[in-house]
Amino acid sequence: MTGERTATLDDVARAAGVSRATASRVVTGQGPASPRARDRVTAAVAALGYVPDASARALVTRTGTRLAIAVIGHTAAVLDDPYVGRVLTSAAHVAAEREVGVSLHWLPLADPGSLARLADGRGLGGLVVVNPTRPALESVPRTLRGRVAAVGVGARHVPSFDVDNRAGTDGVVRHLARTGRRRIAMVTGPAWLPCCDRAVDAYRRVVRDSGAEPRVVTGDFTAARGAEAATEIMARWPDTDAVFALSDLTALGALDGLHALGVRVPGDVAVAGFDDIAFAGLSRPALTTSTHPVEDIAAAAAQAVLDRRDTSGATFYPSALVVRDSA
Amino acid sequence: MTGERTATLDDVARAAGVSRATASRVVTGQGPASPRARDRVTAAVAALGYVPDASARALVTRTGTRLAIAVIGHTAAVLDDPYVGRVLTSAAHVAAEREVGVSLHWLPLADPGSLARLADGRGLGGLVVVNPTRPALESVPRTLRGRVAAVGVGARHVPSFDVDNRAGTDGVVRHLARTGRRRIAMVTGPAWLPCCDRAVDAYRRVVRDSGAEPRVVTGDFTAARGAEAATEIMARWPDTDAVFALSDLTALGALDGLHALGVRVPGDVAVAGFDDIAFAGLSRPALTTSTHPVEDIAAAAAQAVLDRRDTSGATFYPSALVVRDSA
DNA sequence: TATTGCGGTGGAAGCGCTTCCATGTATGGG
DNA sequence: CCCATACATGGAAGCGCTTCCACCGCAATA
Structure with a gap:
């Protein structure tokens, strides 16, 4: 069983009847090598099932791959x-x-x-x-x-x-406004994620332009939190007619939360998400959202x-x- | 900028005034070392921001981690x-x-x-x-x-x-039978996945026991295929009253396909999936399924x-x- | 005081690989 | 026919690390 040792470049070189340097050149494809040497080394590699040791290679090349x-x-x-x-x-x-x-x-x-x-x-x-x-x-x-x-x-x-969530948010919120929604709430992502700021910013701008006050609730991108957030929103601002969540998962949760509250979607409240995940098109009602490549x-x-x-x-x-x- | 070189164990040893061997012992925590040496090396490591090179270590220890x-x-x-x-x-x-x-x-x-x-x-x-x-x-x-x-x-x-998809499938299909479904079709996973066999087996057994003929269609775990498969099933066996898919994604797709066909779920056809993914509870109708830890x-x-x-x-x-x- | 034992230590070898460098060995032109 | 040029090759160094081994000084024992 001692022969179970994995082949090293030395073994290959010996089997091919060349020096280790030549063997290395052939294996790596760097540097000159005669066709003859190339063939013999290739054969030896195949015969011994040689696979270069990544650690050793990384050690010398300093080129972590x-x-x-x-x-x-x-x-x-x-x-x-x-x-x-x-x-x-x-x-x-x-x-x-x-x-x-x-x-x-x-x-x-x-x-x-x-x-x-x-x-x-x-x-x-x-x-x-x-x-x-x-x-x-x-x-x-x-x-x-x-x-x-x-x-x-x-x-x-x-x-x-x-993703350009500023433009994306802008598109979604404008769509909500265009379809007659006037009291639009938003569920953001976790506060520590800097990327949400831009989206909230875009939301605020559109809402303010339409003469309304922003209604922002912090989320965490989960569905559970979406259901909670929807409940919170309806309790705090009962006249809300649209909820935009910065995550489809959260929007789907909100859909569920609103359903539990007996609120009809989109009849009473419109819901929109962000990400266009695979399931967005499969929910009832199918979720309006914005793509996220x-x-x-x-x-x-x-x-x-x-x-x-x-x-x-x-x-x-x-x-x-x-x-x-x-x- | 030449000083930008990352510190090596040699540097640490020199800074600590010990040999590389001692430094290594302290860093790895293997082998003896006096408190004095230990302190000096630890300090040097901190001062130089030394981090052991994984390649070099792996090369000698042969213990890939x-x-x-x-x-x-x-x-x-x-x-x-x-x-x-x-x-x-x-x-x-x-x-x-x-x-x-x-x-x-x-x-x-x-x-x-x-x-x-x-x-x-x-x-x-x-x-x-x-x-x-x-x-x-x-x-x-x-x-x-x-x-x-x-x-x-x-x-x-x-x-x-x-997952025990044999027992899981058994549970789902029995549930379908128990709730009055008699002509149950199944959408499996890709043929090359050996794990599906057990599930199909369980399905066959239950269906046969109820005196019906199995109706199996091959799927691939995607939602798109689920919609297709549902259409195929209804075309081939129009009296089908239940569809069980070995994947929630596929089941959700089937839900969608049936919806497009004007088939009511669960009124006309019951649909069940497998996996209990996060979205299973969020679809309309919410998906009956079996958990997959x-x-x-x-x-x-x-x-x-x-x-x-x-x-x-x-x-x-x-x-x-x-x-x-x-x- | 001379011996043993032991924990701490440094020297040195070597893991498997790439690559510099010097040394051949064929090739072309003068 | 000889020298310059190119190319192919092997020797050897060294990447950063662990670990064997020999060593040294010290305390405990005889």
């Missing part, structure tokens, strides 16, 4: 949301195309310094931060500068990719990091209004 | 399903608790041999295979034997964790691998009937 994805805010809410899964899936897909490994990291919101510790391996070629907060992004070690991107707007010095955004972030493109500043992806039955 | 998660069947269907995201999230969570890194891999269905190549780093401490197929599991390199687990039942020699299952698989527990054979997690409005 691993994309780290750090998700900030490790709470049940984050786990339930399909959002994170979609980001992961898409980023991992991009990485796989480039034959880059992906590593996942859950960072508690309270301890953003943990992002620093994440540089451990130095083996990582890049970092994508999901749900970025300013302190978290600022704790990213210098070593990685230029190889970091954020999904969701955060600090200034890191290229960020996010999560996969595109995550892919862009991953690409920016892996290709070392210095797409500085924030890039916003368009969000399109999807009118269904709920508003 | 990384949990690889391989998802088989890299198609759009797999990407859309919240299932994979939930598995990833949960497994990554378990790994994070043990301070183990997680790496993600998408394996095309057609090339299961790619699982072998995954052993590349040898740096991995374990492997969790999602959606396992027999050929894929059999291609797992020997090096990893004993450190592999599957989410979903697959080959015999690898410990597998899955994905997070528990994924966590168990991750734990089995990381703790080197030899939980051989398949472990099934209970699935509980959730009766809502659609059936």
Whole structure:
């Protein structure tokens, strides 16, 4: 059983009758090699089932080839949301195309310094931060500068990719106003997420322009909170005729909450969400919402990091209004 | 800017006035070290912001500490399903608790041999295979034997964790029968997924017992396919009075397809799903389904691998009937 | 006082790989 | 026919780390 040792480059070289240097050149495809040597090494690799050791390679090349994805805010809410899964899936897909490994990291919101510790391996070629907060992004070690991107707007010095929720919100709220809604409430996302500010801002602007007062309630992107929030809103402002939630999950929850209250949708109150998740079209009434190209955004972030493109500043992806039955 | 080099163990040793060997002992916590040396090294580590290089460490210890998660069947269907995201999230969570890194891999269905190549780093401490197929599991390199687990039942020699979809299906179909449904159709998952067989088996048994003929249509776990399948079923067997789908997503799609056909649910046709995803309770009518503790299952698989527990054979997690409005 | 034992320590080897550099070995032109 | 040029090759160094081993000084024992 001692022979069970996995083959090393030395074994390959010996089997091929060349030096380790030559074997390395052939395997990596870098540097000159005669056809003859190439063939023999290739054969030996196949025969021995040789697979280069990533650690050893990373150690010498100093070129960590691993994309780290750090998700900030490790709470049940984050786990339930399909959002994170979609980001992961898409980023991992991009990485796989480039034959880059992906590593996942859950960072508690309270301890953003943990992002620093994440540089451990130095083996990582890049970092994508999901749900970025300013302190978290600022704790990213210098070593990685230029190889970091954020999904969701955060600090200034890191290229960020996010949906244009300002324009998206504007579109949804204007649609509500256009269809005769005058007392529109909004359920935001968690307060610590900087990205929500822009949306709330857009909402406020439209509502104020129509001469009404903003009615904002803080949410957390969950359905449960959506039901609660709807109840709160109807209790506090009984004449509310529209609820806009910055998350479809929350909007679906609100739909449920309103249903429980005996409020008809869209008859009495219109409901609109944001994200256009797969289920938005399947609810009754089908949810009016605004698209959120999560996969595109995550892919862009991953690409920016892996290709070392210095797409500085924030890039916003368009969000399109999807009118269904709920508003 | 040349000083920007990250600190190495040598730097720490020099700063602490000890040898590299001693520094290593203190940092790893292995082996003897005087309190004095311990303090000085600790201080130096803090001062220099030293973080051990994972590659170098892995190279010498040969003890890769990384949990690889391989998802088989890299198609759009797999990407859309919240299932994979939930598995990833949960497994990554378990790994994070043990301070183990997680790496993600998408394996095309057609090339299961790619699982072998995954052993590349040898740096991995374990492997969790999602959606396992027999050929894929059999291609797992020997090096990893004993450190592999599957989410979903697959080959015999690898410990597998899955929902008991036999009992779950039995419960759902019996519920349908109990509530007067006599001509029950079923939409399965993709044919290549071995786990579906058990469910189909349970369905067949119950239906046969009631003296009816099975009506099985192959699905792929997507909502789109659910709508299609519902249409197919009603065309082929117009007297169908219940549709059971092995995935909530598909069931929701069926709900939609039936709605488009003008079929009332549950009046004309009852619909039931499987998984009890977050949205199942939010649809109109709310979906009757059976629970699927994905997070528990994924966590168990991750734990089995990381703790080197030899939980051989398949472990099934209970699935509980959730009766809502659609059936 | 001479011996043993032991915890603390540094020297040095080596994990598997890439890459610089010097050394061949064929090729073309003068 | 000889030298310059190119290319192919092997030797050797070294990436940052762990760990074996020999060593040293000290306290406890004979």
